[in-house]
Amino acid sequence: MKILLLGYSNIVRKRIIKFFLKKKIKFCIASKSYKGKIDGCYDQFDSYEKAILKSKANIVHISLPNSLHFYWAKKALKKNYHVIVDKPICINFKQTKELIKLSRKKKRLIVEATYFNYHNQVKQLLKICSNKKIYNINSKFVIPFPKKGIRTSNKLGGGALMDMGPYISAVPRLFNLKKIKSKKITISKNKNGLIYALDFEFNFDRIKYSGFFKFGGDYTNELTVNMKNKFIKIQRVFSPPDDKNLFLTIKQKNKIKKIKIKKDNCFGNFFKEVKSKIKFKKNIYYHDRILKDSYFRNKIIK
Secondary structure, X not given: OEEEEEOOOHHHHHHHHHHHHHHOOEEEEEOOOOOOOOOOOOOEEOOHHHHHHHOOOOEEEEOOOHHHHHHHHHHHHHOOOEEEEEOOOOOOHHHHHHHHHHHHHHOOOXXXXXXXXXXXXXXXXXXXXXXXXXXXXXXXXXXXXXXXXXXXXXXXXXXXXXXXXXXXHHHHHHOOOOOOOEEEEEEEEOOOOOEEEEEEEEEOOOOEEEEEEEEOOOOEEEEEEEEOOEEEEEEOOOOOOOOOOEEEEEEEOOEEEEEXXXXXXXXXXXXXXXXXXXXXXXXXXXXXXXXXXXXXXXXXXX
């Protein structure tokens, strides 16, 4: 299996290529901006169009500005590639539905690369919470205000909703929260109309899901689940490192217990699953997930 990487983004450089080299997965890269030699790839292209035509890959992984995801995912599907798209898969729900329809028609897999939940700390959290009466879920993700680039550009599909929205929408799916009873949302924009903060509260049947996601401030990255007489918290939830141990904290009856979570590679776990679904031709496996998450992001602003 060969992979074509469209784009030479930070996530490609720091996480994806590192994993491919370790696992001896063959990959090529198309980048318009980077002209240097990239070690380990079997070919390089300076044109996305040329790469799609000549790469001889099986999968296209799109790691381009958000505003380009739909266009190049559609191109790749039409050329019969399986497609992985960096989050967010598209900038609106209409585009997402169109890609799902095309994926069905071409009998090719498509998936959004939101994979924080493939880390073992999230698996452990969900296991502990299974069949327990949860009444509140709270998530917080704050990063220093990004330097000039994709995240700060409306034209390129930047802003906190696009960058962090996939995390916001994944949480209710993971906890199987369905019908929204009510919602309160505060959206903050700068003078250029860029969304830089989201403060939200969604009320589902018996469970409240709230959170605060923001560009600008002290780094915070956590998920807390509250149950009767107990709460569970995980840190670095939305961007877990693959080279460090993490800890799951449980507080119950004024006693605090920390469970060590060994190093885990969430992208590696995700990619292994994607390869398996392709192998066994389960090409629609991710459709429901993609649509649910994209729809929920749409509900945040409408």
